[in-house]
Amino acid sequence: MSVGISDFSLEEAEAETGAVELVSGEIAARSPWELFLRRFREDKFAIAGLAFLLVVILAAIFAPLVCSLVGAPGPYRADQNALDIFGQPTGPSSAHLFGVDQIGRDVFSRVIYGARVSLIVALVSCVLTSAIGVVCGLLAGYYRGWVDTVISRTVDAFLAIPYLLLAIGLASACSFGNGCVGGLIKPGIPVVVAVITFTSWTYPARIIRGQVLSLREKEFVDASRSLGASDFRIVFKELLPNLTAPIVVFATTFLPQAILYESALSFLGVGVQPPTASWGQMIADASNNINTQWWYMLFPGLALLFTVLAFNFVGDAMTDALNPRSKRA
């Protein structure tokens, strides 16, 4: 789950910014943000990835506009005329850029609308996962003692449960009738987000706990406490800002994984429910007829591959830029 996170070290990032402040008298000072930008810009793959993601995000937001611009009929219209005389789907043509599926729906429109699902699920579950993980990590690392024991043992137990199995179990339990936890979590996107968050919050919790354990011993925490700051203030005003780098690194590496996660759940039929278009679910629909109807499998898969790859390029570059002495370059 945590590719590239493990070799991140906060001390190194701090040493870097500290050094800049020292020489700021003679040379033009650069803020950490400027330094980050300069290093990030050097990575051509990351710039290309960022540009691609921008296109995907715009396409997702303006999906109806994109579809009408290329003359695509939208994701839900099943067009009998688009099937051939045997009732089989037809391949890419000028009317249907990516062909149509078994019941005559336009694959191009569904790929564009599928981006909405992927991005929404990835963003919301990333925010929730990071928030829960960071709060648990902060509490465990700051208070230590029994708080730490409870949180850390729970994290250990979660890590011993095969996450995909747990996710499938939860998702299928929640997909009956009107959802689970008394109907609070409805089948479809809410279930997917809940399941991804529920099985992933342990990763940021572990990372943040480790960082807090060393941060809490630093002088600025003592200084703050001696000025009479409350625990709440120390945790959220003093410690949290110092954790920006690891949180950003986690979030950027987690986003692509959340997209793959959603697609896997939807592929297995426990994720986003039809007729909502989702890339994973489109590939599942296509899997019975890959021999004759390659287009229906190919395009959602390429969309997934390129989106995830772009996120990974950006994530790698961010990790490097926040951690200049990383071993990757």
Add this chain to the structure above:
Amino acid sequence: MFRYIVRRILWGIAMLFIVSAVIFLIFYILPSADPAVLRAGRNAGPQQIAAIRHVLGLDKPIYVQYLRYMRDVFLHFNFGYSYQYSVPVRQLIFNRLPATIWLVIGAVIIWLGIGISVGIISAVRRRSFVDRASMTTSLAFISAPVFWLGLVSLYLFAKDIGRFKIFDGQGSFAGASTVFEKAGAMLLPWLVLAAATAAIYARYMRASMIDTMGEDYIRTARAKGLPERTVILRHGLRSAITPIVTLIGLDVGTLLAGNAILTETVFNIPGVGRLLYQAISQSDLTTIQGITLFGAFFIVFFNLVVDIAYAYLDPRVRYS
């Protein structure tokens, strides 16, 4: 060493209890559907449902249910009863395990071979074209969804439907009888399952190797006049490979436990993952719960093995 092993085993057992409790709670709280209603079928009256609820012990308070469940799991190694097939879940899992083991063992060998060697080459030829090309390729394999990779590889290379008829196609494992036939049927699934993990291992191995090659004792080895080959393979690799060992245990554990479900579904391999897939489509919650718990046992067990192997490889661990 002995004390360390005993400590790890005790911790593993404690872990099993915690994990069982967590899984029990999750599957007790979350489902909104009543298991007794599911078991009773469509045309059951309220009396029948009440009778079933009584037989299953679902009318008892939660702690009684929990104790019964723990007793079944730990004393009778009973992971529940599949209402769909009317057999114990344990039996279902054991029937399916051989196919999954076949799949996982081959894939492990492939991903270790490729991952470790690519990682070493990339680390030694750091910043070269080979390094950049293999790291970019590895990122592409990490980014590709495994089920899609499987379908594309079938479309391209399967003997029945492929454009280039090289490998056995979907569902050929079930029909294979000899070891060679089975291995042949598994080749494509092995490669597909190994692809992403090999890529991850290559990246880890590269980072670990670069770390190690900067150590003082490597400089010493070079200064002694040892050939570079010996320095890399005998001195560098030995310590660079230890962090990888930790990964293997967890990855093998999760795959055997059913995380290979995507690959098994695509290639129609009758393994544990495939069983889980069928359980999902039939809303067979007890089977899903049983497989999850069984999987957790696998992971705890493999983590134990890894911890002990790690202590053997790196003596510092034993004394901390």
